[in-house]
Amino acid sequence: MLSQAVVKRLKEIVGERNVVTDKVGLLTYGYDGTLLSGEALGVVSPTTTEQVVEIVKLMNEQDIKLVPRGAGTNESGGTIPSAKSVVISFTKMTKIHEIDTENFVAVVEPGVINFDLQVELAKKNFYFPPDPSSFKASTIGGNLGECSGGPKCFKYGVTRDYMLGLEVVLPNGKVIQTGGRNFQSEPGYDLTRIIVGSEGILGLVTKVFVRILPIPRAKKTMLALYDKVEDASQTVADIVAAGIIPTTLELMDNLLINTTEDFTHAGLPRDAGAVLIIEVDGYPEDMDGQVKTIGEIASKIAKEFKVAQTAVEVDQIWTSRRSAFGSVARVRPSYGVNDITVPRSNFPKAIGGVLKVAKDFGVTIGVVAHAGDGNLHPLILFDQRNKEETETVHAAEQALCMMALDLEGTISGEHGIGLVKKKYLDKEFTPAAMEAFRKIKRSFDPSNRFNPGKIIDL
Amino acid sequence: MSDVNISKLKGIVGDAYVIDFPSEMAKYLKGQGKPAVVVLPASTSEVSSIVKLANEKNVKLGVGGAVVDTQGITGGIAMVMSRMNRILEMDHLNLVAVVEPGLLHKEFLLKVGEAGLNFPPEPYVIETSSIGGCFAIGDSDSKSFEYGPTRTFLLGFEMVLPTGEILEIGNKCIKNVSGLDFIHFAVGSQGTFGIFTKLLVKLLPVPEAKKAVIGTFASMHKANATFNTLIKRNVHPTRMNLINASLAKIAKPGTEGQLVIIDLQGFKESGKNIVNEVASVLTLGGGSDVKIIEEGAEYDQVINGWLKARAELNAKPSEIVEFVVGPMKMPQALSQLEAQTGELGAYPGIIVEGLLGYVCLALPEGTDKLALARKVNKLAMSLGGNVKGLLGHKLKAEVYNDAEMWKQTTSLLSELRQQFDPKGILNPGVSLEA
Numbered sequence: 086m087l088s089q090a091v092v093k094r095l096k097e098i099v100g101e102r103n104v105v106t107d108k109v110g111l112l113t114y115g116y117d118g119t120l121l122s123g124e125a126l127g128v129v130s131p132t133t134t135e136q137v138v139e140i141v142k143l144m145n146e147q148d149i150k151l152v153p154r155g156a157g158t159n160e161s162g163g164t165i166p167s168a169k170s171v172v173i174s175f176t177k178m179t180k181i182h183e184i185d186t187e188n189f190v191a192v193v194e195p196g197v198i199n200f201d202l203q204v205e206l207a208k209k210n211f212y213f214p215p216d217p218s219s220f221k222a223s224t225i226g227g228n229l230g231e232c233s234g235g236p237k238c239f240k241y242g243v244t245r246d247y248m249l250g251l252e253v254v255l256p257n258g259k260v261i262q263t264g265g266r267n268f269q270s271e272p273g274y275d276l277t278r279i280i281v282g283s284e285g286i287l288g289l290v291t292k293v294f295v296r297i298l299p300i301p302r303a304k305k306t307m308l309a310l311y312d313k314v315e316d317a318s319q320t321v322a323d324i325v326a327a328g329i330i331p332t333t334l335e336l337m338d339n340l341l342i343n344t345t346e347d348f349t350h351a352g353l354p355r356d357a358g359a360v361l362i363i364e365v366d367g368y369p370e371d372m373d374g375q376v377k378t379i380g381e382i383a384s385k386i387a388k389e390f391k392v393a394q395t396a397v398e399v400d401q402i403w404t405s406r407r408s409a410f411g412s413v414a415r416v417r418p419s420y421g422v423n424d425i426t427v428p429r430s431n432f433p434k435a436i437g438g439v440l441k442v443a444k445d446f447g448v449t450i451g452v453v454a455h456a457g458d459g460n461l462h463p464l465i466l467f468d469q470r471n472k473e474e475t476e477t478v479h480a481a482e483q484a485l486c487m488m489a490l491d492l493e494g495t496i497s498g499e500h501g502i503g504l505v506k507k508k509y510l511d512k513e514f515t516p517a518a519m520e521a522f523r524k525i526k527r528s529f530d531p532s533n534r535f536n537p538g539k540i541i542d543l
Numbered sequence: 544m545s546d547v548n549i550s551k552l553k554g555i556v557g558d559a560y561v562i563d564f565p566s567e568m569a570k571y572l573k574g575q576g577k578p579a580v581v582v583l584p585a586s587t588s589e590v591s592s593i594v595k596l597a598n599e600k601n602v603k604l605g606v607g608g609a610v611v612d613t614q615g616i617t618g619g620i621a622m623v624m625s626r627m628n629r630i631l632e633m634d635h636l637n638l639v640a641v642v643e644p645g646l647l648h649k650e651f652l653l654k655v656g657e658a659g660l661n662f663p664p665e666p667y668v669i670e671t672s673s674i675g676g677c678f679a680i681g682d683s684d685s686k687s688f689e690y691g692p693t694r695t696f697l698l699g700f701e702m703v704l705p706t707g708e709i710l711e712i713g714n715k716c717i718k719n720v721s722g723l724d725f726i727h728f729a730v731g732s733q734g735t736f737g738i739f740t741k742l743l744v745k746l747l748p749v750p751e752a753k754k755a756v757i758g759t760f761a762s763m764h765k766a767n768a769t770f771n772t773l774i775k776r777n778v779h780p781t782r783m784n785l786i787n788a789s790l791a792k793i794a795k796p797g798t799e800g801q802l803v804i805i806d807l808q809g810f811k812e813s814g815k816n817i818v819n820e821v822a823s824v825l826t827l828g829g830g831s832d833v834k835i836i837e838e839g840a841e842y843d844q845v846i847n848g849w850l851k852a853r854a855e856l857n858a859k860p861s862e863i864v865e866f867v868v869g870p871m872k873m874p875q876a877l878s879q880l881e882a883q884t885g886e887l888g889a890y891p892g893i894i895v896e897g898l899l900g901y902v903c904l905a906l907p908e909g910t911d912k913l914a915l916a917r918k919v920n921k922l923a924m925s926l927g928g929n930v931k932g933l934l935g936h937k938l939k940a941e942v943y944n945d946a947e948m949w950k951q952t953t954s955l956l957s958e959l960r961q962q963f964d965p966k967g968i969l970n971p972g973v974s975l976e977a
Binding site: 185187188189190231232234238239242243245246255257259260261262265266267268269270271272273274275276278279281282283287299302322325326328329330367368369370371373374375426427428429430455458459460493494495496497498499500501502506510513514515517518519521522524525526527528529540541 | 634635636637638639681682683687691692694695704708709710711712714715716717718719720721722723724725727728730731732736747748749751774777779809810811812813815816817865867869870871872899900901927928929931932933935936939947948951952955956958959962963975977
């Protein structure tokens with residue numbers, strides 16, 4: 086419980102309506118995209134950097150931890166309240182300060198929803214490349230915190246590649262600026278890069294300078310259907326070997342084809358073993374050549390290859406992909422999303438590994454993957470109310486992580502570590518690397534005030 | 544007297560690779576400092592042993608690829624990485640390479656090219672830059688609009704920390720957000736967090752076609768105006784660079800006037816059209832001798848000319864001022880700059896990287912660098928930019944009248960450095976104070 090005096094101070098800082106302390110209200114901030122939960126002492130929603138500074142100072146005085154939160158859609162447990170903490174919600178810092186298309190930069194507050202930014206940018210024929218599946222709900226601050234990916238990473242990279250500068254409130258309540266409006270403004274060390282993906286354990290971001298790009302003049306979306314998942318991964322390897330860098334190489338297995346079909350009726354054949362969504366972008370005159378090459382490559386193995394002819398067809402394809410996670414709820418009430426990534430050459434082995442885990446643990450796993458990146462999202466379907474089954478699922482998730490590491494991969498391609506994967510982190514990193522993380526955390530936050538317990542323990 | 548234990552160093556790397564005759568040391572050194580010894584390790588474990596030795600005796604240690612900056616290491620050790628110059632792996636399936644840091648950047652480009660692949664970062668100084676240095680400096684360059692800055696191309700590394708401990712991090716996944724991002728944080732840390740001993744580098748397929756368009760202009764302003772036209776037309780070449788007249792002669796002997804170099808890497812079909820579009824824009828914008836270059840050897844010559852001009856300025860970091868503005872703000876920036884400096888064409892060296900909004904200004908002898916940087920920063924800030932890097936931050940804080948922010952930033956930087964290098968032995972010449 087927060088003392089009446091602290092609640093009063095918080096309300097003075099952010100206004101009556103921006104402080105939540107009632108049980109029901111707190112409950113809603115106790116969850117994220119994972120199965121974990123926690124309970125905060127309070128939730129406070131600042132609207133300005135100055136308010137954030139005041140909150141940080143007050144919490145420091147009171148020895149209360151702060152847990153930053155955007156939309157809470159993350160899959161890592163990164164926003165789960167820790168013990169004796171107040172959640173600082175950035176969902177009311179939603180201003181788009183500036184969109185400067187001539188100079189390829191936008192300045193936004195952290196609570197701006199990715200989709201809302203995309204809508205504003207699209208009016209000017211621009212876009213912000215990182216667009217995780219959650220982009221209709223997730224915030225730029227949250228994307229930054231987890232260093233989100235999305236379906237375009239093969240060509241365009243992840244969130245870190247589009248962050249030019251930040252305004253950051255440090256754990257001591259001081260404000261610094263990292264980077265600027267271009268690539269060349271980091272102060273000696275690349276502070277922007279270390280803050281991106283740090284899940285709020287180093288500082289609270291209150292302003293974001295993002296790189297924006299013109300929407301490519303042309304785009305082609307293709308679909309290839311396969312009998313087996315392994316066949317699709319061969320196409321991926323062949324496309325890369327041909328020197329083509331598609332924006333997207335998305336894969337769904339038979340289970341996901343069927344669950345998304347139930348929902349979208351996009352017309353994918355339910356007996357297909359896998360579908361590969363391939364997209365290329367660039368100048369219009371280059372499209373035909375690339376589509377032809379990809380078609381020839383895919384048709385060697387695929388049972389069907391087609392090029393979307395209309396915008397409606399493109400939309401239909403993407404609706405299937407974007408609804409993949411949600412669609413499995415028809416099969417079982419709960420699902421656990423994994424985010425393992427392996428070097429592209431090990432992708433077929435990783436698919437084999439997923440099948441083996443499913444068999445070994447007797448669980449149902451569907452696979453969605455950013456195949457070009459070697460990034461797999463095995464979805465384990467289960468019922469959270471069944472304790473025994475839930476235990477099995479956790480064991481299976483651990484097996485998936487270990488499998489990825491055995492294949493020289495990583496336990497997180499784009500979702501982050503948070504609480505969920507923290508326990509496996511020392512399996513991926515050597516003691517020296519783990520200590521490097523702690524050195525960085527200690528430099529920013531020696532008293533462990535911001536989002537304690539996420540990623541690493543001090 | 545120096546505390547460097549020469550015989551122990553010889554025990555680590557062998558007699559032949561410990562050099563302590565000043566006349567023989569000279570070719571490995573630059574700057575005013577006088578290290579006691581040059582040592583050339585051949586392996587990670589040798590690097591680690593040398594660093595441990597330095598740590599025990601509290602001896603300063605400077606590191607370089609082919610040449611070591613001696614600032615701050617008088618009486619200390621200059622470590623040259625040039626013997627660690629192997630490509631350990633070239634992995635076509637995953638488009639990555641594993642490289643030792645002492646390999647010359649230009650050699651690496653050759654090898655990568657032979658393998659049919661592409662490593663976009665430009666060498667900083669053509670003849671001496673190493674791959675280790677490339678990531679230790681971790682800059683952006685005139686291709687960064689298309690390919691991203693240098694850090695984009697590092698997926699992992701092996702590093703000897705200032706305590707001698709060996710740290711390995713990263714993997715061949717092009718997407719990896721596990722842990723804190725020490726991989727990219729280390730890029731640009733100038734060897735203060737540790738010494739790279741292996742680099743896991745991301746590569747790309749070679750572009751299907753490469754073409755260039757060059758042209759000369761009577762004024763910087765006219766040349767630069769064509770860049771705005773191209774951006775407005777939604778043409779974003781790989782490079783869109785401008786070199787002033789005095790420096791243009793280095794890039795392309797015989798050039799009269801300001802030289803524009805447009806580099807177009809991409810696909811054959813679009814390349815054909817864009818190259819014509821660019822050439823027309825340059826011609827209409829007042830360019831003379833506008834030429835489309837399609838033949839490979841000539842293309843390479845043009846690009847090498849650019850790199851030469853760039854290296855000329857990179858080689859003298861204390862004699863340049865670098866700033867960035869929004870790319871479309873460049874015409875105003877150049878006009879306002881000219882009001883400060885006088886006619887731009889006559890300046891000893893100016894380059895403009897049009898897509899990045901970047902300007903590098905070589906200073907005439909006797910210029911008060913800080914005073915000019917201060918003026919330039921104000922100008923740049925009014926156009927959505929600032930002076931580059933650490934100096935820029937200091938000047939920005941001055942403009943904001945926010946001494947607190949500058950203090951916070953530098954204390955954070957020095958705390959980070961101290962965490963990694965408690966005794967302050969590694970590359971002490973690198974200043975984080977500006």
